[in-house]
Each structure stands twice: as structure tokens, then as C-alpha cells.
Amino acid sequence: MSEHVDVPADHPRYESLLTRHRIEAGVDKGITSRQGLIAQGRGEAFDYLLGERTTPSADEAERVATAHLLLADHAVLSVNGNVAALAPRETVELAEATGADIEVNLFNRTEERMQAIVDHLREHGAGEVKGLNADARIPGLSHERGKVDSDGIHDADVVLVPLEDGDRAEALADMGKIELVVDLNPGSRSARSATVPIVDNIVRALPNMTEHARELADADEATLRGIVENFDAEKALDDAEREIRSGSFE
């Protein structure tokens, strides 16, 4: 990584401090909102209880979610302010490894923030970034909240929505899409409405999904279908709850 952070890579809190650095830089660039900072704190607390690691159950969910992306007719990775700030290159790499589109989608949409996030993703290697057209709507959401691109999220059969607001996650699920959610709170409405809930930190989840995508690059459709069909979302949420409840307070 090329970021300028005054923390040695072998520091025990390196990853957590790097994450903090990225989210603060996101504020400076007009990408991360106040609500985003508060949401980051909530995530930190759940991640702390999870032991700041990808659990075996989350790793399995990431493999299943990756198989869904590879099976999709049209997969879209939805990016909000925190996703863009925390994992821009990781998002681009996952899109490349799975053939998914990238679309910016904000809970508090302003043209300035949309453009800042699109620019930030392009600086980190993104080609086309959707979301600026906003020529379609997600049914059941207010006008501003429901804006999407007709040839992006609206058209997708599989969407990855990391750190998504509960209302929108439910509305996307109601559209019949296969919804892959990354959320550190297994009790959130987003996690509970997901086809595949991934209870993990996005900075670990996305690179791990990219690795799975590379391993599964040559898998045939039957293999991918087998991975997808064996998944039990309820069990994944229960596993995550159990891990959090048994987490170390230190």
C-alpha cells in the first residue's frame, strides 16, 4: 500500500489504524459523511468483539457471495461513502475479478459527494463508474433515496451492498435481486434481508472475495451452483452472533 501512515506495518493495531486513517482522509475529500463516521464507530465495536478477524463462517459466506457474482447475468457492486473511503482499490479489484459493474449509491445523495466518490474510485483504478445517471428508481423508497442507474443496479440480478442502510437493503431484496450484504452487525436489517450476509470488516471481506474469485475462475457452472445452494443464511447470522457474544473484551 502506498498510503502515508506513520504506523509500521508490523504494529499490532496496523490494520485498525490504517482504516481510521482512510476514513478520516475520506472526510477531507468530501467522501465520508458525519453519519459515515458514526457508522464506522459502530463497525469498530462489532469488529472488536469479533476479534478483528475473518471467521471461518464469514470466509464461507464470502466464497458463496463470490460464486453468486460469477454466476450472475449482471452483477453490480454498490459503493457508498464509507466503502469508497475504506476500500477503493479493493472494490475495483473485486469488480475486475468477477466482471461486475461498480455503481455509486448514497443514502445522503448530493452531486458533489457523488462526483467526489466517482473521482476517488477512478484514482484507484476504476474504469466505468455508474450512478450519476440516476434514471431509474428502487420501488418503495423516497425519490432521492431510490435513485439508481437503469443499466446498473436497477437491471442487476446480483448486487453486493456493503455497509448498506436497512431500508434500501430491504427494498432491493423486495425487487427479487440476489443481495450480498457486508455488515458487521448480524442483527441489522441489512444483514437480515440478505441472500448472503457477510459479517466481516469490508477491508478484509473484499480482498478475500477477490482471492476466492481467482480460485474459482475456472470453475464450471455446476460447481458454482453447488457452492451457492449449500449456503444457509440463518446459520451464518447465528454463527456471527455466537462469535460476537463469546468475543474477548480486551
Added chain:
Amino acid sequence: MSEHVDVPADHPRYESLLTRHRIEAGVDKGITSRQGLIAQGRGEAFDYLLGERTTPSADEAERVATAHLLLADHAVLSVNGNVAALAPRETVELAEATGADIEVNLFNRTEERMQAIVDHLREHGAGEVKGLNADARIPGLSHERGKVDSDGIHDADVVLVPLEDGDRAEALADMGKIELVVDLNPGSRSARSATVPIVDNIVRALPNMTEHARELADADEATLRGIVENFDAEKALDDAEREIRSGSFE
């Protein structure tokens, strides 16, 4: 309460939304920092797992902490940006009910933020607010981090430090002060270094302590000493951990 919040008082999320409103207003007034917003999010997650209520164990810790304030030769309530934003009037009322001083103490100290917080507390009824002199030091902390008033925190035998940074909480404990900590994470270094750890939301803890102070106003010293001596800090932390682990994910 006289705040303008577009949420009816009987809304199930009223308290949580009011808290969110206050912390955002704190940003507008230059009181709450970015780190403060992230810390607010961490607190929200722990409070969610606690069920957003004062547990019986926390209520007992609040009663014990109040007895310490009443027994003190010189008690000081330490106020940082989030405390000032979230509970300015509640801080003033507790100071009045216990005869404690109020001192502003910031992890990221700037004269602008110090003054904004002093002004905010005065708008909410505070008389004298210490912290601007900064003519003494807490041993073991860097110059800026260790600044306190010689006739305030430096001189105090009992300090209430809500939402305090771990380094400073430990340094205050090392000075031999009776330290009362409000922190929603029972595993934090602040909670673990406290004479009395209070694992509760500050917006509930402070008014509850004021109520205890009013009930204990006529108690003699022997009664107050009895309350203080029966307290088991380790058990209070264990109780809080148990509550969080058994919390509902909904």
C-alpha cells in the same frame, strides 16, 4: 427538553435519535471532533447490545460513584467534546447536586474547542468552568495531553471522567485519585483503571447520578462510606460483559 428535533417524544427511538441530534449539533458548534463521532458510533453499538437501558449493576455503580462525589474533599467532573455535546445540562445539574467542579479536558486540545465547550456549558447553566488555565500537568502524559488546572483536576481527590481516553484514565489513576469512569465498553482501559466503572450511556448515567445525589443529600458520612466500601469493580465489569454477551441482536 427544548431542543428542536423532529421526533415525537414517544417514538421508540426517541432517546437514540435525540443523542444523534446532539452529537451532530456538537460538530456544527466546533465541540465534537471526528474522533468523537467515531467514538459515538462505538458507544452506540455497545449500548445496542446492552439494550439501551441502565442495568441494575450500572445503577448500583452510579449510586456508589455518587457517594464518592459526596464524600470528596474536592470532586471534579471532567468534560470532553462528546460529554459537552451529549449532556451539557445533565453535567451542570450533577455538579450542582454534588458540589463538584467542572473542568474541560480534551484529548485533542485547541484553544478554539476549549472556548467553544466552555461557552456551550455556560449556555446550559454552568457557573465557573475550569480548564482554560492549564497551569498543571498530569505526570506521565505528553505536554498537551497532560494539561489540567492546578486548582481543578490536579488538586481533586475524586474525578468523574466520562468517555475518557485510556492513557489519561490510567495516568489519573496512577496519581492516586478516586476515578469514576463512564464508558460503554467494559473492556476499555478506562473502565479497567477505574475505582468505579459505570458501563452505561452518559445521557442516562448523569441524570441517574443526580437523582441518587438528591436521595443521598441527607445521608451521614458512615452511610456514604458503607455504600462505597461494598462496591466490587471487578464484579461490575463482569456483570456488564455478561449483559452485552447476552444482548438481543434486533
